[in-house]
Amino acid sequence: MRSSGPRRRFTLLSRRGPTAALLIAPVAVAGWIFGADASGAGATRDAPPVPKARPATVQESPAPTGPAATSVVQILAHPDDDLFFMNPDTRQSIVSRSRLTSLYLTAGESDGVNAARTGPLAPSVRPAADKARYAEARQNGIRAAYAEMATGDRTSPWRRTAIETAGGGAAELDVLAARPEISLVWVQLREAGSVSGDRPVSLHGLWDGRVTELPSQLASGSPVERDFAYDKKQVVDTVAGLLERFAPTHVRMQDPTPGLVTGTDRPTDHQDHLFGARFAQAALARYAATPGHPPFSVQNYLGYFTSGLPHTLDPETAAAKLRTMHTYAWMDETNYCGDEAGCGDRKVAARPGGHGWTRSVRYTRGESTSWVQPGRDGELWAFSVLDTRLAVWQRGARGDWTGPELLPGAGLDSGVTSVRLADGRIAVFATRTSLGAAPADYRRDVVTAVQRTPGGAFGPWLSLGTPERDDATGLSDISAPAATVDRAGRITVYLRNSRYSLSSISQQGDGSWSSWRERGGRNLHGDPAVASDASGRQHVFVSTPLTVWSWTQAEPGAPLSGPTATGLPPTTLTLSAAPEGDGVRLWFRKPASGAVRTVRFSGPLASPVTELGGVAGFGPVSASGPDNALLAVRSGTGVPGTYLPGPGGTGTAGRSAGTGQWLSGGPLFTGAPAGAAAGVGAIGQDGRLYWSRPDAPQAWRPVD
Missing domain, CATH: 3.40.50.10320 (LmbE-like)
Structure with a gap:
């Protein structure tokens, strides 16, 4: 004023x-x-x-104009x-x-x-x-x-x-x-x-x-x-x-x-x-x-x-x-x-x-790499939080973008994650802060909004509550939610709670939701990373300051077992996971370095660690494209860094060969990058969505 x-x-x-x-x-x-x-x-x-x-x-x-x-x-x-x-x-x-x-x-x-x-x-x-x-x-x-x-x-x-x-x-x-x-x-x-x-x-x-x-x-x-x-x-x-x-x-x-x-x-x-x-x-x-x-x-x-x-x-x-x-x-x-x-x-x-x-520098919200999601009919959706509301961009099958549209419902915390349901609809998950009329009314809860039809408008926000009793008990210290969908189309949401253990809530057969359930673990930090392998088994990972713990299903639909010590070395706590054949691949950063590391899980135990080097920086790794070959990170200069595998294959073989190349360039952005087969996105600090194609990973352009 x-x-x-x-x-x-x-x-x-x-x-x-x-x-x-x-x-x-x-x-x-x-x-x-x-x-x-x-x-x-x-x-x-x-x-x-x-x-x-x-x-x-x-x-x-x-007041600056344009890219500035x-x-x-x-x-x-x-x-x-x-x-x-x-x-x-x-x-x-x-x-x-x-x-x-x-x-x-x-x-x-x-x-x-x-x-x-x-x-x-x-x-x-x-x-x-x-x-x-x-x-x-x-x-x-x-x-x-x-x-x-x-x-x-x-x-x-x-x-x-x-x-x-x-x-x-x-x-x-x-x-x-x-x-x-x-x-x-x-x-x-x-x-x-x-x-x-x-x-x-x-x-x-x-x-x-x-x-x-x-x-x-x-x-x-x-x-x-x-x-x-x-x-x-x-x-x-x-x-x-x-x-x-x-x-x-x-x-x-x-x-x-x-x-x-x-x-x-x-x-x-x-x-x-x-x-x-x-x-x-x-x-x-x-x-x-x-x-x-x-x-x-x-x-x-x-x-x-x-x-x-x-x-x-x-x-x-x-x-x-x-x-x-x-x-x-x-x-x-x-x-x-x-x-x-x-x-x-x-x-x-x-x-x-x-x-x-x-x-160190460490973000406490907004580090999801799952905010870009392909639709059923070749379209692409991207989500962020602007003005504490859900911002939605849509890319048509011809490659033209529209948005952002700010949906009703304020109070969202930074960072959203999304999953695609069995019928092609997309569900978005976030945490929301309610300030309340009195100090004791301060509260955070997990909320979700789901498309009414595939490719259609989103319905209203539904609160899934929180595993926290009240703000005073743990100062509402919960992670961002991570969600996965089983073969029956039911969603499970995982959350690190203020007791530094894992909680989950699951969708029932009639579409209703269970109560929050304690899943164990101790001294957990950062956001959970989840993925389902080709058979449909769910894998959940959360870091401690010393290693990574995992929870795994023995077979699709079986009870989740864990936590299990993976034996992995310390990470910077930010994890990301994606399916890879009959297992899942996990990416993380080396402490005091920023180098990107990766392992593959076919069960509770990991393969040897492969180090991909990197462009320094901090935060999670986004993996997208065929065989998750296109990696994107925050580089040491704050702009996107992308990894292109070299000769020897696009997937595990190419990574293990260590012949890939890191490139950096683009806008200063907020949160973490996210990608799909069509490219990688980042939300610039000017509030715009920037997009980079797989064939031109350094050519970041605003979509509007």
Whole structure:
């Protein structure tokens, strides 16, 4: 929402002299590495009635058109959550010159001490606590990190202004002068100051109604000059208004359902991450109902818990991510920014890699490779989630595409999977979030929509419920569903539940559905991968941090047995499976490498692992075409990578020969690629479906 009324320009030059425009904000590990008092003690300000903001004119980049019409908005709880948990995606947006806006909900003021608490970097004399100045130092570190990623110069200047918010207060907007398509927005609310401690004055307390307002915590150099306080609605209004202002086609946000530490009632992630993400969900629901905006996709990112899982990034990418953290953390301590508050986050300087966070990035939703499905009469269907609704594209037998059509029914989480039924109809499965009227009403369930006739319109969404008792029991931490169809036409859906075991629900002979059933397994992570072999036996696979477990039918229609240890080495948790003769083939990635690996199962045991190398990157592998020969992945640069087998055959023989070739090119995309015999698709971050034919795997073109 654009500001109105008199305008006033604020610049770093006017506030701190000629070098101040270089300020950068540091990364915050907010409470994971250190504890802090969020009671308001220290250098905070009283919160008077919400003032009328002092808006200012700021030069913003014009709305891009054509292939460059990508606008990415990142919604973070703290300064540094993007650098720890969203990079390298953030860097790839910057390199691609997409419009990028990072929106920080809290000031990240912690205990106000800009110094390492312990270790060799801990000062002999601990600095005095000053929350306003520490918040400013973190801002300086972020500005430096973004400037360096964008221009190679951490001192590249920013324009800092105050803007009105739809919540009735003001926020700081920073625009990188050399790259005005890059913006930072500082909402500057007070943070919790503790990972999971009882802090009523926090996003958590505001969401649950324990406090009626959350006050601001302004950075010492902010052009926002008067404090304010927001109630719950005003926070949602503020974020929704900023979404309206920056009109995203793609939104990155933290995980609103990260689960609980086993045996406790403590979330596996920082409470600000969790409840900041739930405020983001509420704002996105509000924004999605606003007419005239471009359709947007959403990608969710795992936070602290990624430290206990296999690393996903190759050494080169991890090293680049760590270098950015060094910039944010102000490792050299030279006062290059000219600000007495400091040029970065010295708490992070004690451990710039976090708890292994710079060695991974991990999505928590939207990684299905089964969202493309052939129809009965030669047509092709593709599905995604845009505006939290099901987006449907259709390709006719002549190769002409139509869509996307957004079907009724909002609240869908990112990522859908689909199966083709025996009569040629297609069924789509997803998870859906219901925010509810009260905090305790927050809920996720599994839903399905089925074509009324082959090639026809889809019927309404049907809820299959959830194996979860309530949100508080496991924070609604469920995987995406995976579905398979038996020879009798009955569907079974598999789901990893918040207890890190496997659940399933099956369709009955009369079309009704059973109750959710526990299938066992422990320490399961990622989404289940399912496939049926040529005889109709179902195979289910789920990763643990150490190996892969499987469930298998001895014969079609027999009870599912398992879990069985496959003996496979650790994976990066994302799996995909497809039929291959009398067995199924499984694809996965090598940790800390990105190399693609594959094995074949003819029962519970796997063949030797074949390594196909790859183009680095992370995420699942899509297999399509004859003998599943055409593979597609997310490459190390964020664009699609495709594998073409060389001489020696298109199937297993060609893969085992190791003579294939990896190619990369195409758009930055969201989720995972998916394919069929006619080619491979990817949903671009501009909200468009891109398609690549098997004979031209690098020629990615939007279908509209």
